[in-house]
Amino acid sequence: MNIAVFVSGNGSNLQALIDAEKKGGLSSGKIKLVVCDKSDAFALVRAKKHNIPVFVLTGDRHASREEYDKVIIEELDQKNIGLIVLAGFMRILSGHFVNKYANRILNIHPALLPAFKGANGIKDAYDAGVDVTGVTVHFVIEELDSGPIIFQEEVKIGKNESLEKLEEKIHKVEHKLYPKAVRMFVDGEMRS
Numbered sequence: 001m002n003i004a005v006f007v008s009g010n011g012s013n014l015q016a017l018i019d020a021e022k023k024g025g026l027s028s029g030k031i032k033l034v035v036c037d038k039s040d041a042f043a044l045v046r047a048k049k050h051n052i053p054v055f056v057l058t059g060d061r062h063a064s065r066e067e068y069d070k071v072i073i074e075e076l077d078q079k080n081i082g083l084i085v086l087a088g089f090m091r092i093l094s095g096h097f098v099n100k101y102a103n104r105i106l107n108i109h110p111a112l113l114p115a116f117k118g119a120n121g122i123k124d125a126y127d128a129g130v131d132v133t134g135v136t137v138h139f140v141i142e143e144l145d146s147g148p149i150i151f152q153e154e155v156k157i158g159k160n161e162s163l164e165k166l167e168e169k170i171h172k173v174e175h176k177l178y179p180k181a182v183r184m185f186v187d188g189e190m191r192s
């Protein structure tokens, strides 16, 4: 199954998926494309190092979200992509896009949804002073951070723990959980 990973930043989850693929951890899943909306994202360096084609579309020249997504859809169609994996992609996808790939878009969120939706899941949980936060992998629907949940794993916040330490713990769980979810999707072990 051909996979496209969508990124905007560091790409540590992309790296975890690349590493998993190399060890056979994505079953027959192959990362055939990395889509990115930032031309200076470190994720692009990671993709290029592993010879994965990248498609960078910054969005500045597209009047609407739908127009932007249509350009991406053409690229995905060309590469016969069967699964889209959002890994820190900071753009909101149009309804058109989400419907076209219904039940074939995964996202990872660094909190226990429905708690702490939005762009700052780790910090928002930390600032709220909760004892436990975590990681969620879910299917994407039009409404942000709201699709059917596939996996959740808790991460405890220690007393006097720094935000940096919590971020580190969350990312470690993400890097384990996301390849597992992708492998299950590829093997048809998952339904939305």
Ligand code: GRF
Pocket (backbone or CB within 6 Å): 007, 008, 009, 010, 011, 012, 013, 014, 043, 087, 088, 089, 108, 109, 110, 174
């Ligand atoms: C991750 O924490 C993910 O949960 C969130 O964005 C972050 C991306 O990190 N959606 P990276 O670019 O994969 O390092």
